[in-house]
Amino acid sequence: xxxxxxxxxxxxxxxxxxxRPVLTFDRVGFAYGDRTVMRDVSFGIGSGEIVSLLGTSGCxxxxxxxxxxxxxxxxxxxxxxxxxxxxxPGPDRGVVFQAAALFDWMTVAENIAFSLRCAGRPRRExxxxxxxxxxxxDLAGREDAYPYELSGGMRQRVGLARVLAxxxxxxxxxxxxxxLDVQTREDLQEQVLRLRDRTGxxxxxxxxxxxxxxxxxxxxxxxDNLRQGQFEAFAVELNAPRASSENRLAPAFLRLxxxxxxxxxxxx
Amino acid sequence: MNRNTVPWRYRILAxxxxxxxxxxxxxxxxxxxxxxxxxxxxxxxxxALKDMxxxxxxxxxxxxxxxxxxxxxxxxxxxxxxxxxxxxxLRGRVIEIDAxxxxxxxxxxxxxxxxxxxxxxxxxxxxxxxxxxxMFLSIFLIxxxxxxxxxxxxxxxxxxxxxxxxxxxWQTFRFVVFPTALPQIMTGLRVxxxxxxxxxxxxxxxxxxxxxxFLILDASSxxxxxxxxxxxxxxxxxxxxxxxxxxxxxxxxIHWEGKR
Numbered sequence: 001x002x003x004x005x006x007x008x009x010x011x012x013x014x015x016x017x018x019x020r021p022v023l024t025f026d027r028v029g030f031a032y033g034d035r036t037v038m039r040d041v042s043f044g045i046g047s048g049e050i051v052s053l054l055g056t057s058g059c060x061x062x063x064x065x066x067x068x069x070x071x072x073x074x075x076x077x078x079x080x081x082x083x084x085x086x087x088x089p090g091p092d093r094g095v096v097f098q099a100a101a102l103f104d105w106m107t108v109a110e111n112i113a114f115s116l117r118c119a120g121r122p123r124r125e126x127x128x129x130x131x132x133x134x135x136x137x138d139l140a141g142r143e144d145a146y147p148y149e150l151s152g153g154m155r156q157r158v159g160l161a162r163v164l165a166x167x168x169x170x171x172x173x174x175x176x177x178x179x180l181d182v183q184t185r186e187d188l189q190e191q192v193l194r195l196r197d198r199t200g201x202x203x204x205x206x207x208x209x210x211x212x213x214x215x216x217x218x219x220x221x222x223x224d225n226l227r228q229g230q231f232e233a234f235a236v237e238l239n240a241p242r243a244s245s246e247n248r249l250a251p252a253f254l255r256l257x258x259x260x261x262x263x264x265x266x267x268x
Numbered sequence: 269m270n271r272n273t274v275p276w277r278y279r280i281l282a283x284x285x286x287x288x289x290x291x292x293x294x295x296x297x298x299x300x301x302x303x304x305x306x307x308x309x310x311x312x313x314x315x316a317l318k319d320m321x322x323x324x325x326x327x328x329x330x331x332x333x334x335x336x337x338x339x340x341x342x343x344x345x346x347x348x349x350x351x352x353x354x355x356x357x358l359r360g361r362v363i364e365i366d367a368x369x370x371x372x373x374x375x376x377x378x379x380x381x382x383x384x385x386x387x388x389x390x391x392x393x394x395x396x397x398x399x400x401x402x403m404f405l406s407i408f409l410i411x412x413x414x415x416x417x418x419x420x421x422x423x424x425x426x427x428x429x430x431x432x433x434x435x436x437x438w439q440t441f442r443f444v445v446f447p448t449a450l451p452q453i454m455t456g457l458r459v460x461x462x463x464x465x466x467x468x469x470x471x472x473x474x475x476x477x478x479x480x481x482f483l484i485l486d487a488s489s490x491x492x493x494x495x496x497x498x499x500x501x502x503x504x505x506x507x508x509x510x511x512x513x514x515x516x517x518x519x520x521x522i523h524w525e526g527k528r
Contacts, residue, residue, distance in 0.1 A: 101423065
């Protein structure tokens with residue numbers, strides 16, 4: 001099941017997938033000068049779908065994310081969101097960074113409402129959206145704190161909230177929980193699944209943890225050698241509600257985890 | 269260091285060290301180890317200061333000397349800091365602007381301000397313009413270098429985060445690049461203030477009959493060493509107070525510094 005033409009949407013959420021993909025890569029290639037990072041990569045990601053990009057460091061998974069975010073432009077092929085070519089970064093594609101990248105000089109509320117400030121929304125609306133969004137990620141009551149007063153997990157919640165506040169089509173997450181302790185990480189993974197159910201947001205999640213990729217994803221793209229356009233797509237078949245820690249022990253979870261592990265071993 | 273957490277040891281040492289220097293000074297002069305022409309005793313300096321407060325110096329009262337110096341430094345500092353910071357921030361973010369300023373500013377930067385005095389007299393005369401421009405130039409160059417380094421300190425992810433939340437170029441600059449550069453800008457302001465006061469004396473070499481720099485130079489040419497010392501101490505106090513103000517401002521504005 002080489003994923004270059006994969007259109008199957010492995011979601012268990014009824015009605016989550018639509019016919020037309022939100023994100024489309026059409027034979028995308030990317031090179032830094034002479035150094036080719038990827039070539040001939042094609043896939044489609046449906047509305048409300050979570051796709052985990054799994055792979056070792058340097059395999060090119062973050063490059064895919066940067067191409068979707070518009071931080072990089074394809075050197076070949078086309079990258080599309082809702083059928084339109086991606087021409088640069090924009091609030092329809094929010095990014096949650098590994099180190100949060102919060103603005104330390106702004107309060108939590110100001111961080112969360114930053115996209116509204118840039119869009120010229122009035123102060124009262126910004127405050128209201130900040131409070132609503134903070135509540136959504138369990139940050140209610142911390143709106144006036146500064147990022148340096150928060151724990152690592154709470155900082156990532158702010159990172160999530162400021163993306164959500166812009167009501168994006170797509171959320172791009174670049175190993176956002178890899179520096180957190182296990183308990184916090186698992187809480188946040190479940191939070192991401194709940195947020196998807198609530199907002200219908202499409203999510204691309206980069207990780208190097210098999211467990212995280214399987215627990216979060218509707219599909220897992222196992223990235224091996226993007227220079228030949230190859231990756232394998234695994235459909236995740238877990239019971240709803242997905243945001244249940246029981247799923248971490250479900251036979252389907254363990255089987256898929258093993259299958260991915262064996263594939264990774266086999267290819268090296 | 270937070271004001272509330274300054275340990276007592278720090279406060280005591282900070283107060284003791286100037287007192288110790290004062291005691292050493294008094295001791296050396298009381299034992300008459302040096303002639304008063306070279307190092308007058310502290311009490312004589314205090315008397316000179318009192319005399320200037322009461323009688324003024326060279327027909328002009330002390331307040332006028334202080335105010336005319338403060339005015340020169342103030343104008344040069346505000347103008348130099350605003351221009352230097354703006355150019356520095358732009359140099360840090362726009363490579364074409366960096367290229368434009370690179371060679372001219374790097375050639376001018378190592379020139380000692382004293383070396384420019386004859387040129388400035390030729391170009392701008394011996395009035396206020398020359399004095400203020402001499403200080404302006406140094407303050408401009410210092411704040412520019414610091415603002416440029418500060419603007420470069422902005423991380424790629426932070427810039428990308430702003431862009432992906434819809435920030436325009438100007439919004440990214442105002443909300444992200446500028447606050448990131450602020451700590452370094454404030455450091456530049458402190459250094460520039462110190463240097464500005466240093467150049468004050470040199471700038472007042474350019475003629476005129478008022479200002480603390482004039483006072484010091486005039487007193488020294490008549491070997492009135494007590495007045496030289498009094499003038500030096502006044503300039504030192506101005507520098508000390510302005511630095512305290514800048515440090516307090518820094519602590520208030522840059523509340524996030526060093527807290528992560």
